[in-house]
Amino acid sequence: MPNIMMAFPQGKHKVLTMSYDDGKSADIKLVEIFNKYGLKGTFHLNSGMLGTNGRIPEEKVAALYSGHEVSAHTLTHPTIARCPKEQIIEEIFADRKRLERLVDYTVRGMSYPNGSYNKAIKEMLPHLGVEYARTAQSTGQFTMPDDLYEWKPTCHHKVDLMNVAETFVNLNKKQYLYMLYVWGHSYEFDNDHNWPLIEGFCEFIGNRSDIWYATNIEIVDYLKAFQNLKFSASCHFVNNPSTLTVWLQVDNDIVEVKGGSQIHLT
Template identity: 70%
Template sequence: MSKVTMTFPKGKHKVLTMSYDDGKSADRRLVKIFNNYGIKGTFHLNSGLLGEGDRIPADEISSLYHGHEVSAHTVTHPTIARSSKEQIIEEVMEDRKGLEEILDYSVRGLSYPNGSYNQLIKDMLPFMGGIEYARTVHSTGNFDLPDNFIEWHPTCHHNHNLMDLADTFSQLDKKQYLNMLYVWGHSYEFDHDQNWEVIEQFCEFIGNRSDIWYATNIDIVDYINAFRNLKFSANSHFVYNPSIISVWLNVEEEIVEVPGGKKVILHK
């Protein structure tokens, strides 16, 4: 049996994803920066608070976040580890419904409001009809892929060793590993801390690189799930991809694309 391993799209072995909460007005500047450097972000919004104070209004959501991902953050941003099961369900499901009325796609992710979650919530989320991942605020400082998407720990907050981590990430060249740099925060923090140069310098440094896959949170979830759903023959001579998206494999040091809905011979 020959060696077959997963790569990211087009044979890449590094992925960058960004995750920002609350949907406040500073997102406008942050999205512009991301767009300038080919970087993808996931923006976690509270549907019950849209347009309040300096939050982005509902009628701007689709256009502002076009090309990025909008994800759930609960309707009203409660500390859900202190909430009843009934309230947790309502906060998550009604947030999905409210956001989906605005968007033209299903909302399938969540960031825990106030970083609040517990084992009960982790157990409940997969049964809430559509929630496939949930981000914590516990930074790992490493570039590992998550073991559990319902408890997805980021690499770092943007104020914590961001450029050092970006420099290390940019130099990773061992293709036997898959590496992810996952940055989280709140865009309004750049206004509060008067340090927009932090994210601008980071994006200029790490963006538009040919060896990095720039992805939203759900892009990563969908891709890894598509790989896990591949149907290999027992001897790995061929594989069928039942998903609609392509998956790329390293087959004895050759990069092979397995298109959605296709069977591919891996070994002649």
């Protein structure tokens, strides 16, 4: 039987994703920096607050975040673990509907407002069309998530970001998959007068051939596509019923399994 492991697109074994909350006007500058260096971001928005208190107006959302991901953050940013379930449902579902009207695609993820969640909320999310939710609890690690409804990032951008980036870039053991997940709020760069921090980070880590730059939902979709592969009992061939291409490391070879195809692995 061959030794088969999931790889990222083009056989890569490292992925970088960026995650920013609240949709303040500083997102404009942050998106420009991401675009300049080839990074992708997921931006979690409170649709009921757009256009207020320095937030991006509704009419600019689609164009600004094009090429990135717009994700939910609840309608009005309450501490949802303290709210009745009726309010939680309305906050999440109404946020999805408003955001989808603006971007014209299905909004399938969120980050927890104020980092607030509990087991009951996690259990609600699949029924509300939410496929992942990011916490505010950093791990300091480069591991893949084992619970997409309690997705813990690597670090906030304030926490020794350049040293974290250098460590990530130097990871080279291809028997592992590594994910660097950075989160924060773009307005913090204004407050802390440290835009050079994120620009320097993006310049250093961007446009590298061995890193997959992905949004949160792109990672989720890829993981699900891998999990949905149909291997023969002997693992000598595999069928990919998904529309996404999945890449595998088979012994020492990188193998591309295109969506809708069946291929022999040995």
